[in-house]
Amino acid sequence: MQTTPEGIAAVPSRSLRPAGIWSWLTTVDHKRIGILYLVTAMIFFLFGGTEAFIMRLQLMRPDNHVVTEALFDQLFTMHGVTMIFLAIMPLQIGYMNYIVPLQIGARDVAFPRLNAAGFWLFLAGGIVLNSSWLLGGAPNAGWYNYAPINLGGVLNPGPDVHGIDFYILGIQLAGLGTLLGGINFLATIINLRAPGMTPMRMPLFVWTSLITSVLILFAFPPLTANLGLLMFDRLFHTGFFNVAKGGNVLLWQQLFWIFGHPEVYIMILPAFGMISEIVPTFSGKPLFGYSSMVFATIVIAFMAFMVWSHHMFTVGMGPLINSIFAATSMAIAVPTGVKIFNWIATMAGGRIRFTTTMLFVVGFLVSFVIGGMSGVILAAAPADYQLNGSYFLVAHIHYVLIGGSLFAILAGTHYWFPKITGRMLSERRGRWSFWLVIIGFNATFFPMHFLGLYGMPRRVATYPPNLGLNTLNMLETLGVFVLTAGLLILLFNLRTSLLRGAPAGADPWEDGRTLEWAIPSPVPEYNFARVPLVRGRDALWTEKMYGDGRMLPADPDPAFHDGSIHLPSSTWLPLIPAITLTATVYAAVYRVWPLAVLGILCAFCGVFRLMYDPDPGHWVTPD
Amino acid sequence: MLALSACTVHPASILHPQGAAARMEYQLFDFSLVVMTGVFLSVVIPLTYVIVRYRKRSADQPLPRQVEGSHRLEILWTVVPVILVIALAVPTVGDAFRLAAPAGPNALQITVIGHQWWWEFRYPGLGIVTADEMHLPAGQRVELTLQSADVLHSFWVPSLGGKEDTVPGQTNTMWLEADRPGTYPGQCAEFCGLSHSLMRFYVVAQTPSAFHTWAHGMRHPATTPRTPLATQGLAVFNQFGCGGCHTIDGTPAQGKVGPNLTGLGNRSVIVAGALQNNAADLTQWIHDPTAIIPGTVMPAFSGLSPQQMTALTAYLEGLK
Numbered sequence: 042m043q044t045t046p047e048g049i050a051a052v053p054s055r056s057l058r059p060a061g062i063w064s065w066l067t068t069v070d071h072k073r074i075g076i077l078y079l080v081t082a083m084i085f086f087l088f089g090g091t092e093a094f095i096m097r098l099q100l101m102r103p104d105n106h107v108v109t110e111a112l113f114d115q116l117f118t119m120h121g122v123t124m125i126f127l128a129i130m131p132l133q134i135g136y137m138n139y140i141v142p143l144q145i146g147a148r149d150v151a152f153p154r155l156n157a158a159g160f161w162l163f164l165a166g167g168i169v170l171n172s173s174w175l176l177g178g179a180p181n182a183g184w185y186n187y188a189p190i191n192l193g194g195v196l197n198p199g200p201d202v203h204g205i206d207f208y209i210l211g212i213q214l215a216g217l218g219t220l221l222g223g224i225n226f227l228a229t230i231i232n233l234r235a236p237g238m239t240p241m242r243m244p245l246f247v248w249t250s251l252i253t254s255v256l257i258l259f260a261f262p263p264l265t266a267n268l269g270l271l272m273f274d275r276l277f278h279t280g281f282f283n284v285a286k287g288g289n290v291l292l293w294q295q296l297f298w299i300f301g302h303p304e305v306y307i308m309i310l311p312a313f314g315m316i317s318e319i320v321p322t323f324s325g326k327p328l329f330g331y332s333s334m335v336f337a338t339i340v341i342a343f344m345a346f347m348v349w350s351h352h353m354f355t356v357g358m359g360p361l362i363n364s365i366f367a368a369t370s371m372a373i374a375v376p377t378g379v380k381i382f383n384w385i386a387t388m389a390g391g392r393i394r395f396t397t398t399m400l401f402v403v404g405f406l407v408s409f410v411i412g413g414m415s416g417v418i419l420a421a422a423p424a425d426y427q428l429n430g431s432y433f434l435v436a437h438i439h440y441v442l443i444g445g446s447l448f449a450i451l452a453g454t455h456y457w458f459p460k461i462t463g464r465m466l467s468e469r470r471g472r473w474s475f476w477l478v479i480i481g482f483n484a485t486f487f488p489m490h491f492l493g494l495y496g497m498p499r500r501v502a503t504y505p506p507n508l509g510l511n512t513l514n515m516l517e518t519l520g521v522f523v524l525t526a527g528l529l530i531l532l533f534n535l536r537t538s539l540l541r542g543a544p545a546g547a548d549p550w551e552d553g554r555t556l557e558w559a560i561p562s563p564v565p566e567y568n569f570a571r572v573p574l575v576r577g578r579d580a581l582w583t584e585k586m587y588g589d590g591r592m593l594p595a596d597p598d599p600a601f602h603d604g605s606i607h608l609p610s611s612t613w614l615p616l617i618p619a620i621t622l623t624a625t626v627y628a629a630v631y632r633v634w635p636l637a638v639l640g641i642l643c644a645f646c647g648v649f650r651l652m653y654d655p656d657p658g659h660w661v662t663p664d
Numbered sequence: 665m666l667a668l669s670a671c672t673v674h675p676a677s678i679l680h681p682q683g684a685a686a687r688m689e690y691q692l693f694d695f696s697l698v699v700m701t702g703v704f705l706s707v708v709i710p711l712t713y714v715i716v717r718y719r720k721r722s723a724d725q726p727l728p729r730q731v732e733g734s735h736r737l738e739i740l741w742t743v744v745p746v747i748l749v750i751a752l753a754v755p756t757v758g759d760a761f762r763l764a765a766p767a768g769p770n771a772l773q774i775t776v777i778g779h780q781w782w783w784e785f786r787y788p789g790l791g792i793v794t795a796d797e798m799h800l801p802a803g804q805r806v807e808l809t810l811q812s813a814d815v816l817h818s819f820w821v822p823s824l825g826g827k828e829d830t831v832p833g834q835t836n837t838m839w840l841e842a843d844r845p846g847t848y849p850g851q852c853a854e855f856c857g858l859s860h861s862l863m864r865f866y867v868v869a870q871t872p873s874a875f876h877t878w879a880h881g882m883r884h885p886a887t888t889p890r891t892p893l894a895t896q897g898l899a900v901f902n903q904f905g906c907g908g909c910h911t912i913d914g915t916p917a918q919g920k921v922g923p924n925l926t927g928l929g930n931r932s933v934i935v936a937g938a939l940q941n942n943a944a945d946l947t948q949w950i951h952d953p954t955a956i957i958p959g960t961v962m963p964a965f966s967g968l969s970p971q972q973m974t975a976l977t978a979y980l981e982g983l984k
Contacts, residue, residue: 110858110958183855189832190815190857196780198858198959284833290816291831324718330733333742355818355854356829357810357836360764364757371753375745378703382741383733385711391728392720403715410707414700421752423759424693426826427678427686430818430853496676496822498853501861508849509674586730 067611069153072564074160075139076461082131083532085167089123090528092116094521097485101518103506113502114181115204119170121184122208125308126215127167129442132450133311134163134222137250139461141226143557143564144244146235146573146580148600151228153609154651159221161619166215169626173207176630180208183500185301188282188293192274203630206275209268210626214619216261216268223257226250235556236595237575241335244555244579245328248335249314252342253307259346260303267296276629291356298349306345308442310338312449313380316402318555319456320384323399324391325552327579330383337376344373354425363422370420377413381406396550397471401452404479408444412437415490433493439486451478451531458535459549463563464542467534474531481524488513488520554582559592567606570663572598605660614654617647676822676849683841684805685763685825692759699748763826767807767839772800775809778817778830780856781863781957782923782936792882793911795923797931799868801875802845810836818854821867827853842869849937858959864937878930881984885927887914889979897979900972904965912983922962929984943977950976 068074096116099107108116142150150156173179181204182191190197191205230251234243243251271293273279280286282293321328328334350358350366384406393399415437419425428434458466497510504510548558559581560569571594577583584590600607625640674680681687718728776798777784785798800806810819812830820827821840828838842848852863870878889895901907907917913926928934931941938956939945948955950973953962968976 110861114855114858114860187816187855190855196815196857290833325720325728327730327732329731330738333733333738355827356831357834360757360760364760367756367760368749368753371749371756374749375742378745379738379742381707383738385707385714386734386737388718389710389714390731391718392725393715393718394720395715403711406711407708410704414704417700417749417752418693418696421692421696421756423689423756423763423826424696426763426828427689427693427822430820430827494678495674496678496820496849496851498820498851500855501851503861505864508676 064611066616067613069149069157069609069611069615070566071138071142071150071153071156072461072566072568074156075135075137077160078131078135078138078163081164081167082128082135085123085127085131085171088171089120089128090525092120092123094525096120097518097521099502100504100514102515103504103511105503108502110502111178111181114500115174115179117500118181118183118186118208119174119179122170122180122212123167124442125184125304126212127163127170129308129446129450130219130304131163133253133308133446134219136246136315136450136453136457137226137253137311138222140457140557141247141250142229142233143460143560143568144247144555145230145233145238146556146569146575146595147229147233148568148572148606149233149609150225151232152225154612154615154656155221156225157615158618158651159218159225161616162218162221162622163215164218165619165623165626166211166213166218169214169623170207170211173204173211176207177202178204180204182208185297186271186293187297188271188288188290189284191271191293192283205271206630209272209275210629213265213268213272214622214626216264217622218619219257220261220265223254223261226254227258230254235569235573235575235580238580241332242575242578242580244314245317245331245334245338246311246314246555249310249317249338252338253310256303256307256310256342256345260300260307263296264300267293267300270296272629276632291353294353294356295349298352299346301352302349303342303345305441306341308446310342312405312446312453313338315449315453315456316384316405317380319398319402319452320387321579322456322550322552322554323394323396323402324388326387326391327554327582328383329386329389330379331578333379334383337379340376341373344369344376348373351420351422351425354422355429360422367420367422367425371417374413374417381410381413396455397466397468397475398452398455400472400475401448401455404475405445405448405452408440408448408482412440412444415440428493430498431493432489432497432499435499436486436489436493439489443482443486454535456550457557458538459545460557460562460564462539462542463545463561464538465545465549466538466542470530470534470537474527474534477523477527477530479527481520481522481527484520485517485524486520488517548581552582554579556580556592559584565663567608567661567663570606571595571601602660605662607658608661609656610659612654612656614647614651617651618644621647676851678822680823682843682846682848683824684843685838685840686823688759688762689826692755695755696752699752703745703748763838765839767805771839772804772806773809774798774800774806775811776819776830777811777813778819778852778856778863779813780815781852781859781960783819783850783852783863783865784813784923787879790879790883792879793913793924793926794882794931796933796936797866797868798850799870799875799878800840800842801872802842802869804872805839805841808838808840810838815856816854817852817856817863819850820853821848821850823848824850824867829854840867842867845869845871845874859957862936862938862957866933866937881930882927885913885930886983887912887926890982891978893975894979894982896972896975897977897982900968900976901979904968909962925980925983927984929981941981943974943981946977946980947973 099105270281274281280288282288282290317328348370351370354363419428492513545562547561573592574595621640621644625637628636681690775786782795784795786793810828810830812832817830818827825840828836846869848867850865889898907919909919909921911918911924934941935949950965952964953960
C-alpha cells in the first residue's frame, strides 16, 4: 500500500463508483462481493426451493407418480446440497462480507483479492453442481452421499453416470471458496479492527463470524480429504470405501460427519450473531449477558467437533460410544439455552418495536426452540434408534435450518436492507410475508414429526396408503403453497423497495448501536471517511449516550492523506482460479486427463500471478 | 404423552410399542418429550409475557434502563439445563446398554441380510431361508444378526423396535420381541438406491405352536410338482434358467442372486411386500419386474406364453 504524497500524485482520484457487468466481475470491494454472495445465494435458493416443491407434489398422495424414483433421488440430493452449500451458508457469508468490516470500522477486508477469488470459486462450484442436471443426471445418493452407493456402478442403478463426480468436484470448488473466505475473515477480524475495538467490545455478529471462520478452517479440510478419497475411488479405482478391496464404508460417514456437524454450526452461529444485533436495537437495551454470549459461542463451536457420531447411532458402534456421543450432544443444549434466555432477558424491560425484522426474530426464537427440543430427543441414542432416518429427523433439520438459520437471515435481511440499498422495505408487505411464511412453514414441517413417529422413513419417493400417512402428507403439501406465497411476497418486496422504497438515513432504526449505523446508507465505497475511534461496546450507542452521537475520528489513519482515502483497485485476476479449476473439473468428470493437468497448471500460474501482481490501489475523496 | 391414535390407523407407529425394545425406546422418547415440553414452556411463557408487557406503546416512551446482565439469572439458566441434561443422560445410557445386551443363550437366531431391494431372513438353527416375511414366536426375544449383500440398509420395524443398519463388511446384532401375535410392517430406513422406497417387509409374530408349524412346513416343503400343470411349470422354470438366480431346496436350482423360493407358497406377500402371493401378481412380476421395482436385477420374462406362465405360477404357488 502506497502512503507517500508522491503516491497520491501518481494515481488519479476516482470517487465515482464504476458500474456495469465488468465492474462487478473485477470488484474487490467487500460490499459488492457481499451483494454478489447474497444475490447468487438467493438464485440458488430458488433452485433448491423448486426441487422441494416438486418433491412435495410427489408426496402429496400415496403411491403417486408425479416424478420417477430416479428423478426423486436426484431432487432430494440436490435440494440438500443446494440449500446447505449454495443457499444458507453463502447467505450467511454474504452478510458477513458486507457487515463485518463495517462493524469493526474497517475500509475493506484483509485480503480483498482472496475474498473475490473465494466468491468466484463458490459460484463455479454451484454452476458445476447444477450443470449436472443437463449433463446426464444430477447426483442421486443424498446430500451426505453415503458409501458404498456413492461408488456408482452396479450399486447405484439409475442415471448416475457422472452425477456423483459433479457432486465431488462441485463441492470441492465451492468448499475451497468457503475456506478462503474463512481465512480472510479470520485475518480481517483479528487485524483490521478500528482503534479502541478490543475483543470484548466487538459486536456479537463479529464474534460469531470469527468463530464461524474458525469452524470453517477446521471443518472443511476433513470434507476435502473425504471427497478426495472418493474421487480416487471413482476416478482411479482405489478402494478406500470399497469393501471388496479391503475398504471401509463407515470411513466415509466418520469423515463426513466430522465436517458435517460443525457445518450445522457454521450455518447457525452467524444467525445467532444477527439475532444478537437485532434484539438490542429494537428493544433499546444492550445485549443481556454479553460475556456469557461470547463464551457460549466459543463453547458451542468447541463442542461442535465432539458430537459427530450422533449421526451414526444405528451403524453399530456399540452402547459405550453411543452413550458418550449422546451425552456430549445433549450438553450442547446448555450454551444454546443460555443464548435463548439472554435474548429474552434483553427484550425484558425494553421498549420493543415489532417491525417485520423483530417479527422474524420472534419466529426464530420459537421455531429454533422447537428444533432444539427435537434435537435433544434425537440425542437420546435409544430414542434415536427409532427416530433416526425418519421424518422426525427431517422435521428437526428444517426447524433448525429454516426456523433457525433462515428466519434469522430474513430478520437480518429486513434489518440491513436499508443499509445496503439506502431504501426501506415495505412494512405492510413485510408483515404479509412474515405471517404467510410462519404459517406455511409450520403447516409444512410440524406434521413431519408425526409422520416420523408413524413410521415414515426419509428419502422415500412414495409411501403405501395403509400406514395412516395420507392426511398429514396432504397437509404438508398445502403448507408448501402458503410458504411459497410468503417467500414470493418477500421477493416482490425486495424488488419494489429496491426501486421505489422510502429513502433510508444513516440510522434508519434510530436506535442503531453498532458502527454500520454511523455511516451513510447505502455505504460509500470507502465505508468510513475517517476511521472511527471506538470508546465502548456498542460503539455508536456509546457516542449517543456519552458523546454527541457522532463517531470521533481515530488518529493516525494510515490510509488517509490530505482528504483522500487509499483503496485497493479492481482486477480480473481473482477470476483465474475459478475459471481454470472449473475447466479442470469438467476435464476430470469426462476423464480428459491432459486438459485436467493443463487446467491445474494454469490455476497455479494464475494464483502466482495474482499473488505477485502489485496493486497500486486508487485514491478516493470522500464527499 | 402422544399416544393418541389407535394402532389400527397407524400400524407402524412408534407410539404404540408392541414389544420390549420398542417400549423401552418409546418410554425414553416420552420422558425426553415431557422434559423438553417443560423447557419449551419455560421459554415461550416468559417470551409471551415480555412481548406483551414491553411492547413500545408511545412515540415518546423514555429510554429503558440499560441493564447489561445479571449473574444470578445467568447462573440460573446455566445450572438448571445442566441438571435437566443429566436427568436425560442417565436413562439414555442405561437404555443404550440394555438394548445392546445379548438376547440370551436360548434366543432364536435370525440372520437378516439386506439386498437391493428386498430382505432375506435365514434361520441357521432351523435351516430355513426365506424373504419378505420374518416369522418369529411371540413373547420370546429373538437375536438378529444383520448383514448387507451390497450397500447400506437399515432394518426397521417401528412397532417392535428401533432400527439397526446393515453395513457391508460388518456384522451388527440387535434383539427384538413381539408381545403378541400379529403382523408388523417394516421398511428399509437408510437410502439404498433407486427403489429404496419399495424395500418393505413384514414381521409375522405367531404363537409358539403356530411358529413351529410354520417352521416345520418351511423345513419340509414340497419340492416336486404335484399336478400335471405344475410339472409343466417346473419344465418352464428349468427352460428359462430361473435356477441360475433362485434356490429351491431339494432341486438343482441353487442360484444365490435372488430370493430363495423354497416354500414360496407359504408366504402371503412377494417382491418386498409390493405384491400379494397369488398367481395374478406373480405373473405381473415375472412379466415385467422393473414396472414394480425399478432397477431390479430380475430380468423380464415377457417371452413366456400365457400357458407357460400359468404352469410356472402353478408350480411356484405349489411350493408349500
